[in-house]
Amino acid sequence: xxxxxxxxxxxxxxxLYLYLDLNYEFANLDFKTKKKSLERAINExxxxxKIVFKGSIISLIVGGLLVGDLILKQPVLSKxxxxxxxxxxxxxEVDNLMRIPELPKLEEEIEILxxxxxxxxxxxxxxxxxxxxxxxxxxxxxxxxxxxSVSEKKEIDNNIxxxxxxxxxxxxxxxxxxxxxxxxxxxMPALFNIEALKCQAVVSRTYALKSLQDGKMLTDNETTxxxxxxxxxxxxxxxxxNNYYNKVKTAVNETKGxxxxxxxxxxxxxxxxxxxxxxxxASNVWKNNYPYLISVxxxxxxxxxxxxxEKVLSYQDIAxxxxxxxxxxxxxxxxxxxxxxxxSQISIDDKIFKGVEFRNxxxxxxxxxxxxxxENSIKFKTYGYGHGVGMSQYGANGMAxxxxxxxxxxxxxxxxxxxxxx
Numbered sequence: 001x002x003x004x005x006x007x008x009x010x011x012x013x014x015x016l017y018l019y020l021d022l023n024y025e026f027a028n029l030d031f032k033t034k035k036k037s038l039e040r041a042i043n044e045x046x047x048x049x050k051i052v053f054k055g056s057i058i059s060l061i062v063g064g065l066l067v068g069d070l071i072l073k074q075p076v077l078s079k080x081x082x083x084x085x086x087x088x089x090x091x092x093e094v095d096n097l098m099r100i101p102e103l104p105k106l107e108e109e110i111e112i113l114x115x116x117x118x119x120x121x122x123x124x125x126x127x128x129x130x131x132x133x134x135x136x137x138x139x140x141x142x143x144x145x146x147x148x149s150v151s152e153k154k155e156i157d158n159n160i161x162x163x164x165x166x167x168x169x170x171x172x173x174x175x176x177x178x179x180x181x182x183x184x185x186x187x188m189p190a191l192f193n194i195e196a197l198k199c200q201a202v203v204s205r206t207y208a209l210k211s212l213q214d215g216k217m218l219t220d221n222e223t224t225x226x227x228x229x230x231x232x233x234x235x236x237x238x239x240x241x242n243n244y245y246n247k248v249k250t251a252v253n254e255t256k257g258x259x260x261x262x263x264x265x266x267x268x269x270x271x272x273x274x275x276x277x278x279x280x281x282a283s284n285v286w287k288n289n290y291p292y293l294i295s296v297x298x299x300x301x302x303x304x305x306x307x308x309x310e311k312v313l314s315y316q317d318i319a320x321x322x323x324x325x326x327x328x329x330x331x332x333x334x335x336x337x338x339x340x341x342x343x344s345q346i347s348i349d350d351k352i353f354k355g356v357e358f359r360n361x362x363x364x365x366x367x368x369x370x371x372x373x374x375e376n377s378i379k380f381k382t383y384g385y386g387h388g389v390g391m392s393q394y395g396a397n398g399m400a401x402x403x404x405x406x407x408x409x410x411x412x413x414x415x416x417x418x419x420x421x422x
Contacts, residue, residue: 002045003173004161007053014055018042019161020062042070160422162208164218164227171217179218180204180252181245185233186226188393190244193400196393197251199409202419203269203391206259210266255406257422260414262292267417272386273393274304276368279413280340280388285356292414293389295339300398301384307394309365309385314377321361324351328373340388342367356387390414 004019042058045051058070160176174182180201188200207225211218220227234241260267268290270282275298282293301307319326326348335345335352343355359367366382384392391413399409407419 002041005045005049005051007051007055010057013057014053016051016053016055016058018045018058018060020060160209160212162212162218164220166220176205176208177252177256179208179227181249182227182229182233183208183225184252185236185244185248186220186228190237190240190248192393192397194247194251195400195404195406195409196397197248198255198406199391199396199400200271200393201252201255202258202260202406202410203271205255205257206266206269209259210269213266258419259422260410260417261420262290262414262417267292267414268390270387270390271393271413272384272388272390274307274385275301275388275392275395276341276366276384277301278340279390279392279395280338280342280367282389284338284340284342284344285387285389292417294415296412296415298392298395298413300402301392301395303398304385304394306365306385307383309382311364311380311382312374312377313362313380318362318378322348322351322353322358324348328375332371332373332378334371338367340368342388343369 002018002020006017006019008015008017046053056072058072059066060068060070161173162176162179164172164174164179166172183204184197184200187204188197190197204225208218210216211224216224218224218227228236230245233245237244260269268282270293277298279294279296279298281289281295283289313321315326315328315330330348333347334343335347336343338344338355343358346353346355346358353361355367358364359369362380364380364382366384366386366388368383368388370381372379372381386392391410396409396413399412400406404412410419411417
């Protein structure tokens with residue numbers, strides 16, 4: 001139920017943050033049972049971890065969201081004090097605990113909600129909470145506890161953990177760096193240069209940290225970023241497993257804690273397989289404009305064996321997908337190109353499509369395409385693979401093979417960013 005904790009000094013007083021697993025179910029319990037279940041879980045967790053806490057407020061975090069506070073009757077808790085009789089659920093009702101969509105995200109400023117009074121704001125936590133401390137376990141030591149022997153003090157786990165919703169519906173709680181081995185192994189060919197793998201590790205770590213900050217659930221597929229467990233990687237790599245696994249692990253370990261920011265905030269850490277020789281402005285693909293996601297040269301993309309790819313679609317198939325009449329007599333024109341040399345607009349008779357829209361509907365590998373009308377079909381020749389925004393994986397590998405280290409590569413593909421460390 002509780003998988004992590006953190007103690008912070010808020011307005012001169014200790015506050016205990018407990019991180020609850022999204023898997024915990026309250027729905028089948030009555031309120032009295034819910035309350036006792038939660039109190040018992042907190043009590044057992046604090047005793048097990050020998051948590052010494054001298055504050056009066058315990059804040060509960062679920063999926064990166066603050067869901068409520070517990071006010072303690074007694075301000076001092078240690079392994080000698082149990083909590084079951086000490087907790088007064090003055091602010092939080094357990095019935096409301098899992099109503100996550102209505103609650104604010106845990107960001108630089110946190111609003112504490114009184115869930116018993118129509119979700120009115122009770123008070124504010126100061127801005128000492130930062131993006132990088134989410135899910136870290138920290139303990140502020142108190143000199144008054146010096147009488148506790150060293151043998152009684154448990155070593156603190158300072159790792160960050162993420163929840164990953166697997167394709168089978170289960171949610172796994174995984175240590176961040178271990179999770180990244182599974183992401184890098186799933187997202188980038190392990191035979192790539194080690195500096196390219198380091199790039200992927202930093203980009204994927206940034207994506208994960210921003211997802212934690214935003215309260216976004218990670219998955220194991222392309223809806224967020226792909227992830228494979230150690231056993232899944234072994235199945236995928238076969239006899240190369242030990243070599244590839246150690247190589248990917250090295251890339252993750254040698255960039256441990258590193259992430260990308262722009263103006264002090266996590267970047268949108270997007271990437272793609274292969275560009276067409278130049279990346280694309282984010283504004284030409286999505287509605288938002290990001291100053292660090294601008295078009296830059298990517299000269300090594302053609303190292304991908306499938307850099308050029310042909311796809312043939314029948315007129316009927318195209319008509320069904322686009323919802324218009326298309327035949328050999330249709331007049332088709334490419335109306336313009338983007339700064340990244342991708343189709344910005346294309347017309348079929350009197351119907352105009354954006355290049356990105358057209359590519360997505362027809363399932364083309366890239367928005368940089370040429371077409372040739374045949375008797376019963378159209379042949380599309382594409383260049384590159386993916387949306388073209390951010391880091392090109394094959395481009396990064398090409399730069400790495402030609403002597404660039406991972407920091408140079410990252411700052412090439414993400415303009416003006418900083419590389420920070422947790």
